[in-house]
Amino acid sequence: MRQTIQPRSGTAFTIKxxxxxxxxxxxxxxxxxLYAFNEHDKEEFISSGRSLDYNESIQFKKSSKLYSNRSNVMFEIVEDTVEDHDFLLTPCSVDTFKHFYPxxxxxxxxxxxxxxxxxxFDIPEHHVCTTFNTFMNVEVDSAGKIAVLPPKSKAGDYTVFEAKMDMIVGLTxxxxxxxxxxxxxxxxxxxxxxxxx
Structure with a gap:
């Protein structure tokens, strides 16, 4: 059943x-x-660094894999109508708003x-780290400057992730x-x- 996350909110659920x-x-x-933990061992969680390293790319699309801090595959992208996502930037927070939107x-x-x-799920705040920012359009120029641009996703676009382990997943x-x-x-x-x- 399709579920809706209201604007500026989030949810968590399990997937097998x-x-x-x-x-x-x-x-x-x-x-x-998107963020995730191993359902049976919450000390294992999705890792931007491992994923960037093992995919040898900052671009994620169909066939890209999202790895854990223990180098295990957590998700594989198996279908993707956008193929433009970010795994560099941390999730926005109260401090983000104070910094960028004073x-x-x-x-x-x-x-x-x-x-x-x-x-x-009894997961502490300090375990929530860099998220997989689905549909986020981030460009890095030749000087290393980061720019956040409007997403390329159109109405109805989607990405499908195959779970490679039992997980607790957060989505916003x-x-x-x-x-x-x-x-x-x-x-x-x-x-x-x-x-x-």
């Missing part, structure tokens, strides 16, 4: 090895921050929303204006049985 997580951008130009009232952001969602509808072209929209997701594609 072999199942598919389909993350959908229903309106377009909306980022979804004239706005700070909100919990993806970090705060993930911390709240994972608390139901990102709260940062620049990441979403300054419009805050929902994200949808489905958990599909193995071998559905």
């Amino acid at each position: 090895k072999g199942e598919l997580l389909k993350v959908i951008d229903p309106e377009g130009e909306q980022v979804a921050d 004239d706005e009232a700070p909100v919990p952001g993806c970090h705060g929303n993930l911390v709240a969602a994972f608390s139901e 509808a990102c709260s940062a204006g620049e990441s979403n072209n300054f419009r805050y929209k929902p994200i949808q997701f489905e958990i599909l049985p193995a071998n559905t594609l």
Whole structure:
């Protein structure tokens, strides 16, 4: 069953090895921050550094794998209509808003929303690190300068991740204006049985 994450909020849920997580951008130009833990050992969690290292790339698309801090594959991207995501930048937080949007009232952001969602699974705040920022459009120029641009995702675009272990997964509808072209929209997701594609 398709579920909706309301704008600027997040949720957490379990997924079993072999199942598919389909993350959908229903309106377009909306980022979804993804983070995950091994359901049976919460000391194992998704790792930006390992994933960048083993994929030998900062670009993620179909066939890319997301690794854990223990070098095990957690997810493989098996279908992707966007093929433009970010695994460099940390999830937005109260401090992010103070830094980049000083004239706005700070909100919990993806970090705060993930911390709240994972608390139901007794996962502490300090274990929530760099997220896989689905649909986020980040460019790095030849001088190493980072720019956050509007997402390339259109209404109905999606990415499908195959779970390679039993996991606790956190997913958000990102709260940062620049990441979403300054419009805050929902994200949808489905958990599909193995071998559905």
